Amino acid sequence: MKLHSNILSAVTGSLKKIFSDGAYADDIVRNLLQSNPKWGSRDRRFIAGSIYTIVRWWKRYLYIAETTEQDEVCFEKVLSVYLFEAYGSDLETPLPVAIKGSAYKERVAQAALIRAVEGSIPEWMDELCVNELGKGTWEKELTVLNKEADVFIRANTLKGNVKQIIDTLQKEGVEAKTFGVYPETLKLTERKPMQRLASFLNGMYEVQDAGSQAIAHYLNPIPGAKVIDACAGAGGKSLHIAALMKNKGQIVSMDIEAPKLKELERRSIRAGVDIVKTKAITTGTIASLKNSADFLLLDVPCSGIGVLRRNPDDKWKLSKERVDTLVQLQQDIIQEYSMMVKSGGVLVYATCSILPSENDTQIEKFLAVNKQFELEKKQTVYPSQGGDGYFMARLIKKT
Structure with a gap:
């Protein structure tokens, strides 16, 4: 060469x-x-x-x-x-x-x-992960995190059924196969540029990791409900929630970074979603929505250790001090934002981290002082399972 x-x-x-x-x-x-x-x-x-x-x-x-x-x-x-x-x-x-x-x-x-x-891997991160996960688990996950990430897409069931979308992709020279337990989760057999394909421009799918797709299913919203996606970013999960709700109901997608919400508005049009309303978070926003949500998703800022194979330069930009700051921010968010959940409503706390300090421990701290909530279920999805690493906990607000 x-x-x-x-x-x-x-x-x-x-x-x-x-x-x-x-x-x-x-x-x-x-x-x-x-x-x-x-x-x-x-x-x-x-x-x-x-x-x-x-x-x-x-x-x-x-x-x-x-x-x-x-x-x-x-x-x-x-x-x-x-x-x-x-x-x-x-x-x-x-x-x-x-x-x-x-x-x-x-x-x-x-x-x-x-x-x-x-x-x-940075020494501090290696030490932290061994301490929290154990040597055997961390070495297994570290091996996977150093491999190139697979490409997953989420078939947009508002635009057609999964078979139709797979067939359309095949005609465009892209082979996709179902992956995992959710029918709309598709894995590409080889990496290809997708954003210029007619199927993408027509909103037939979104590029979204398999682990990320599991979160909307964990929320399990029903058509007609009011959902708040309070850390929405560019809105991949908001769009998935809209599809699960069959585009019926109301989704309020919020973020402290307003420019990200503009991207969600563009993506919503392409996806054929019209139940998403964006809202920048400013002083008083959370309090104004008190007791209003049937379902609340908190996909909080985190270390991103579960997605390092997708974002490998993050490990060189992250620090132990930054992780400590994020852990405090996560607890602040769940403590404050949980007020938006109605009596009988659902709160899902999620991260793209596999560290217990950002996950299980945060839920334990929250429940210790918020007796009106109870844990229904929780799950850590590890990179070794095929997608990115994520954590999800589903809480119910008692009636």
């Missing part, structure tokens, strides 16, 4: 923006490819694949390359290790920095003895 110097420079330049400037890999890759439309498909695949792989295995590559981010040729050394591992003798282009095979083998052997290095 032959690579031009400008392609290699594009990779190292992107890595500098991600690790030195704090940019996100998705944004960097998208902007880079959009600004270089003349690059061929092979170069585009190489650039995107290389950046994401190096971000995922950053700590391990740093260790093997015997470098740090303070080294002025750090990114060239890391890229050289990646190229050496990925392509070996098939690479016709000289490595940016020469690698001595014997030294490389020695460092690889040493890396294998250190879990945080071999698993390419």
Whole structure:
């Protein structure tokens, strides 16, 4: 494989923006490819694949390359290790920095003895997850979190039945198969760009992970009900809830970040959903909706440890201090927002974390001081089960 110097420079330049400037890999890759439309498909695949792989295995590559981010040729050394591992003798282009095979083998052997290095995870995160999950569970999940995420979509049953949507995708060259226990959850047999397909533009499906799709089913809303999705973001779960309600009733989708709700409004039109109303959260918003919701979904901000294979650069941007802040925020949200649930209503608390401190412990703390609620059921979905990692707890407000 032959690579031009400008392609290699594009990779190292992107890595500098991600690790030195704090940019996100998705944004960097998208902007880079959009600004270089003349690059061929092979170069585009190489650039995107290389950046994401190096971000995922950053700590391990740093260790093997015997470098740090303070080294002025750090990114060239890391890229050289990646190229050496990925392509070996098939690479016709000289490595940016020469690698001595014997030294490389020695460092690889040493890396294998250190879990945080071999698993390419920050030491503090490795320690936290071992303490909360146990060594065996964490090592199993860490292995999965370092694999590329599968692509799942949610068939929009407001636009057709699942078989019709699968058949339409097949005609467009995309093979999708049902996954798990919910019929609308589909898994693609291979990764393909979906957003330009007619089926996507017509709202026949949403790209949404299998674990995420389980949350709306856990809420289990009924047609005609009033639902509040209080941490809605761009609204993937709101749209799923609308489909489960057969587009009958009312969904109030709220978030403190109003721009995200604009995206939900656009997605609602495409999905054929007209029962979603967006509402930015400001002072007094929560109190104004006291005792109004038949169903309340709190998909709260979290560490995102359950979705690291989908967002690998998050592990390098997260800190133990940030996790502690999020844990407090989660408890604040459930304590305050729970007032919106009617007597006899349902509250689902959810995160995309697999840590008990963000999940089970939060529910225990909440129930200890809110005797009007009782736990009906709870579940942790682990990445090793096939999708992303999520937690869900379903609470009932007593009558």
